[in-house]
Amino acid sequence: MTKYSDEFQLRLVMEVESGQSITVVARAHGIPKKNLQRWVSIYEHGGIEQLLLKKQHYSQEFKISAIEYRWQHHLSYRQAAAELEIPNEGTLYQWEKRYLEMGSAGLQATKKGRPPKMPKKSEKLKRNLTREQELEAENAQLRMENAYLKKLNALVQERIARESGKKRLPSTN
Template structure:
């Protein structure tokens, strides 16, 4: 009913099954910021199942943004590799600069996440929530 009230028949027909990690984070943070229920959040963002948002929240609490990244699903393939006779090429070792660039990228992501968390905590303190 809430999906129909929020977007009419088109919202009932729209079923997006793939969501980006950034979209997932926005949904979770919007829900927290506006104190919405799972049903309200699902209707707002056209997500057919409220359990989807609940799962995202649990992953976000446990692993942060990295928990929202896509993971391979299902059972791994049992097919034998066709490249048995081929010589395995050694993996290219990263240069010192490339390693530093990766580290800077990782630290920036962590810093952004901490800033968002800190802003959210400040907001909750202003509202009297702990």
């Protein structure tokens, strides 16, 4: 979720477009000047649609071409981001940093989030089992169940024997 609503951003950009300075508008509304500069730049290059555009997913090829475009035209991150319609110049900076550290492999999309605790069992493996393998797996499962039930029965018998020994009354001889 963004910190500033679309309406708020648009209202401030319109104040700047009407002739007020970025510094005055930013101070009046208590926001960082850089944020307002970025919004105005996005608005000037892409219009209202670009200003309201959120969360994009970019291909590896686009990221590389954006970095090379910035280098070839000797642009600042803000200028390049505005011309390429990237909402935040920090995004372009991060791409360039990863590109310089790891090459083009650093710009590949990566899976985000916490990995699952247990990997999902592949259905292909289940389908590829032969009839003999299925029977062997079922046999192993039945052996485990049988061993479990035998152990459970032994524990129950032991408990019954222990409890019946406690309940015996001492002889009155």
